[in-house]
Structures are given as C-alpha cells and as structure tokens.
Amino acid sequence: MPQTLIIGAGITGAALAYQLSRRGEAATLLSTHAEGGLASAASFGWLNASYYLNHPHYRLRHEGLAAHRRLQDQLPGLPTTWQGCLWYEATGDAQEETATDLTALGYKVDRLTRAQVAERLPSLGPVPDTALFFPEEGVSDPALLARALIAASGAEVMRATVQSLTEEAGRLTGVLTDLGPVPATRVILATGTGTPALLQSFGYTLPMLKRPGLMIRTNPLPPICPVVLATPDQEVRQDAQGHLIAPASAGHQSDHAEVLGAFPVVVNATLQRLRALFPGQEIHFAHQAMAMRPVPGDGLPVVGQGSIEGLWLAVMHSGATLAPVVAECLAEEITGGPESQLLKDFRPERF
Numbered sequence: 427m428p429q430t431l432i433i434g435a436g437i438t439g440a441a442l443a444y445q446l447s448r449r450g451e452a453a454t455l456l457s458t459h460a461e462g463g464l465a466s467a468a469s470f471g472w473l474n475a476s477y478y479l480n481h482p483h484y485r486l487r488h489e490g491l492a493a494h495r496r497l498q499d500q501l502p503g504l505p506t507t508w509q510g511c512l513w514y515e516a517t518g519d520a521q522e523e524t525a526t527d528l529t530a531l532g533y534k535v536d537r538l539t540r541a542q543v544a545e546r547l548p549s550l551g552p553v554p555d556t557a558l559f560f561p562e563e564g565v566s567d568p569a570l571l572a573r574a575l576i577a578a579s580g581a582e583v584m585r586a587t588v589q590s591l592t593e594e595a596g597r598l599t600g601v602l603t604d605l606g607p608v609p610a611t612r613v614i615l616a617t618g619t620g621t622p623a624l625l626q627s628f629g630y631t632l633p634m635l636k637r638p639g640l641m642i643r644t645n646p647l648p649p650i651c652p653v654v655l656a657t658p659d660q661e662v663r664q665d666a667q668g669h670l671i672a673p674a675s676a677g678h679q680s681d682h683a684e685v686l687g688a689f690p691v692v693v694n695a696t697l698q699r700l701r702a703l704f705p706g707q708e709i710h711f712a713h714q715a716m717a718m719r720p721v722p723g724d725g726l727p728v729v730g731q732g733s734i735e736g737l738w739l740a741v742m743h744s745g746a747t748l749a750p751v752v753a754e755c756l757a758e759e760i761t762g763g764p765e766s767q768l769l770k771d772f773r774p775e776r777f
C-alpha cells in the first residue's frame with residue numbers, strides 16, 4: 427500500500443516526488459494526464475520574481491529562482507536556462523517605479539538606454555526609449571522538467587482519475603479512482619484546476635479564478651530573441667530550436683480575462699504583433715497549447731495541510747517559477763521538519 431500518494435504529475439507533483447525521494451520518502455504519483463501535467467504543458471515557463479503580488483510572494487518567487495539553480499546543480503541537463511528578461515511592459519514613470527521597488531527588495535535590475543536595447547536585440551523593430559533588464563531571470567520547460575524530476579525520483583506513476591478522497595474517523599484513508607480504490611496514509615493534491623472538485627466531497631471550498639491561457643509556437647527562426655522579452659503588448663521568448671513561444675495575452679501572469687477570443691482571431695493577432703516586433707522575419711503559426719491557469723482566488727499559492735488529517739495541498743499559479751521551492755519546503759514539513767517560514771503566508775486555512 428503506498429504510504430504517500432501524490433495526485434498530479436505536472437511540475438508541482440513531480441517536484442514534490444523528487445524532494446520527498448531526497449528525504450528518503452517514496453511516493454506514488456497518480457494522474458489523469460501523462461507525466462508533464464496539464465497547465466505545465468501549456469506554460470510560457472518564464473522564471474521570475476519581477477512579477478509579484480506582495481512581499482512574501484516576492485520572497486517565495488525569488489527563492490524559487492534559487493531552487494531552480496539547486497535542481498540544476500543536482501541534476502545536470504535540465505531544460506532550464508538563464509538568459510535574463512528585457513522588460514518594458516511599463517514605460518516612463520511606471521517603469522522607473524518598478525526599477526526602484528525591485529532594487530529596494532534586492533533584485534538585480536539594469537536600466538538600459540535605447541542604444542543598449544538596440545545592441546542587445548538588433549532584430550527588434552520598434553526600440554523603446556528605455557527598458558529594464560532582469561539578469562536573474564530565465565526559462566524552463568515545466569513539462570520536460572516534470573518528466574526529468576519524476577525519473578530522478580524513481581516514483582511509480584499510475585494513470586488514473588481520482589473521483590473522491592476517502593476517509594474514516596476524520597482521517598484520510600486514500601482515494602477512489604476510476605480504476606478502483608487506492609489506499610494511502612498521506613495524499614498530496616498537486617492537481618491544479620482539478621483541486622476544488624476533489625475538496626468538495628469534504629464540504630471544503632477552494633475558490634479558483636477562471637484564467638484561460640493560450641500559448642503559441644511559431645516556425646523555427648534564426649536567433650533573434652536571446653532574452654525573455656516583455657513589451658507593453660507582447661511577451662515572447664525563443665527556444666533552443668528557434669521557435670518563438672508567445673502567450674496570446676500581454677502581461678499574461680496578471681491577465682484577468684475569463685474568456686479567450688475565437689482562436690483564429692487571437693492567434694492571428696499574436697502573429698501580427700510578433701511580426702511587428704521582428705520585421706523582415708518570416709513568422710508563421712506552428713502550434714498552440716491552451717490550458718486554464720491554476721490561480722487560487724486571491725492569486726497566491728495554497729500550500730500546506732488540508733482540512734483532514736493526512737491531506738496536503740500544493741496548488742499555485744506561476745508554478746513554473748514556484749514549484750521547486752514550494753516542493754523543497756513542503757517535503758521538509760511533510761517529513762517532520764519545522765514549519766516553513768517561506769510558506770506561512772500561503773496556507774489553505776485563509777479560505
């Protein structure tokens with residue numbers, strides 16, 4: 427009988443399986459989707475702390491970057507790179523305010539002139555008067571990273587769908603799946619947008635926002651975008667094969683839209699913006715991936731012990747950035763370590 431069952435094989439479940447295995451705790455992963463998850467497979471994969479909702483959120487995100495580096499030290503060859511982000515989502519006074527706030531927090535920020543931007547990005551059409559460069563930031567492919575972490579953890583993976591959690595005398599006893607019951611003494615929900623439905627059987631409501639995201643991949647191009655580029659109306663990066671990867675909405679991490687427009691219209695508008703950014707390039711559509719972002723009601727992660735003994739939760743947006751550090755802290759707590767100071771503002775009880 428598995429002692430520890432992690433539901434969900436996206437980046438969150440994978441990082442947890444890996445961190446538990448490092449602490450000598452074998453876990454079984456159980457997931458509807460294959461290793462690599464759901465939101466994780468549609469993610470932009472931008473690793474950053476320049477976007478944050480409050481100071482504890484900044485600290486967690488910043489430590490998230492360090493946790494990614496620790497993973498790279500432990501497991502060479504992971505799909506994570508540190509090219510930095512060239513940012514001018516805000517301009518003028520608002521850009522300077524961002525620079526001042528981040529610098530005060532200790533984040534590395536370089537202020538770039540128009541000439542410096544043009545030098546770094548010679549293919550860029552419209553060059554802004556000023557921009558910020560965040561050298562600590564990078565990119566990972568959360569689905570590939572999840573697969574690598576699951577392999578390194580040695581965890582068994584079961585393909586099944588959990589229909590409900592089972593309990594006896596106020597203690598979790600396992601889960602009921604479409605393939606039958608699976609007993610466990612500890613269940614960790616790393617189920618992203620699937621979490622509220624599973625908690626409902628205990629009368630527990632986890633509010634989640636409805637935030638669809640569409641990611642577009644173009645044909646391979648010559649190297650034209652050596653950084654994560656964040657402009658007022660488009661974010662974009664280029665992968666190792668030369669494809670541009672671009673969310674269909676600007677400022678996608680703070681995107682409040684509850685619906686996407688018609689796909690052909692949205693895809694075409696994104697391609698038009700990419701062509702305007704990189705004039706003279708033959709930019710065409712190659713692939714799209716769509717997923718709901720797992721955003722808890724207040725936008726912040728939900729991590730810690732659930733409402734019943736044996737139940738743990740790890741649900742978060744910006745999981746590409748956050749999953750490695752959340753997994754480190756939560757695995758420590760689960761295996762009897764002290765309560766994490768980094769996680770204390772993100773507990774499930776706040777709902």
Ligand SMILES: Cc1cc2nc3c(=O)[nH]c(=O)nc-3n(C[C@H](O)[C@H](O)[C@H](O)COP(=O)(O)OP(=O)(O)OC[C@H]3O[C@@H](n4cnc5c(N)ncnc54)[C@H](O)[C@@H]3O)c2cc1C
Nearest residue numbers: 434435436438458459463464465466472588620639745747
């Ligand atoms: C378009 C888009 C862009 C994004 N961009 C960024 C970014 O640039 N930077 C960043 O940091 N984050 C970004 N994110 C967020 C980040 O990708 C997610 O927070 C992260 O991937 C969540 O990972 P997860 O493992 O928690 O969830 P998922 O990857 O969604 O995995 C959930 C897992 O749970 C399983 N599951 C759910 N319910 C059940 C059930 N009942 N039974 C069995 N299995 C179940 C699923 O099968 C799946 O394996 C983006 C997300 C999207 C969608």
